[in-house]
Amino acid sequence: MENTAPLIAVVEDEDHLAQGLIFNLQAEGYRTHHEADGDAALAYLLDPDEPVAAVVLDCMLPGADGFTIVRSLREAGRFTPVLMLTARSRPEDILEGIEAGADDYLPKPFELSILLVRLKSLLRRTAWQSAASPAAEQAAPPDEYSFNHRTIRFDALELVAPNRITHLTVMEADLLRHLTQHAGQIVSRKDILEQVWRVHEDTDTRAIDNFIVRLRRYIEDDPAHPQHLITVRGVGYRFLPNP
Structure with missing residues (x-):
């Protein structure tokens, strides 16, 4: 067999x-x-x-x-x-x-x-x-978040935008979930390290900034001039679903 x-x-x-x-x-x-x-x-x-x-x-x-x-x-x-x-x-x-x-x-x-x-x-x-079966999808609400004609499908690890579907890694989806759950609030780099990525280091690293740049390509109409994922200088980031 x-x-x-x-x-x-x-x-x-x-x-x-x-x-x-x-x-x-x-x-x-x-x-x-x-x-x-x-x-x-x-x-x-x-x-x-x-x-x-x-x-x-x-x-x-x-x-x-x-x-x-x-x-x-x-x-x-x-x-x-x-x-x-x-x-x-x-x-x-x-x-x-x-x-x-x-x-x-x-x-x-x-x-x-x-x-x-x-x-x-x-x-x-x-x-x-x-x-996932259609029956299962009907039994429970979809695990997703929508804003600006985009939908983050956390269960499917996808970000659906007009004319494009972007596959997400688990870490990308976890960070987007954390940001959307704290919409309007400042999320510090330290919070991302410890709460999202479980890196218990008191470290401010540019790797997080580079990661945010990639997420902006997924969610912003103009990534060079972000409206949803805003840098709070010296602290961290703020997610705004309706800027």
């Missing part, structure tokens, strides 16, 4: 860690594919033999690094969920991974149980996107 279990790509060059992940993922019922080189991993993920359900991706690899891999996948229109593994001492790795398009992150060293929970969460969200 054909094995139809989800296929997880493990991209990790530390052999002992990779083999441990593979063993435990297979014990949980997943199928696995392993790559230890970044260039080989990118080539495989852009043209896999069969659909990959999710990627567990180390940020530091020989060849292309994890940031390059996830950025290249998103630019190619591949939105496979990516759980990025980062060095504990480098919060900037976490932010760069988020900016590149990773869906979630986990600092090394990590508890295996936490990795499995995070992975299941990403797979569950993907299943909700692809398998």
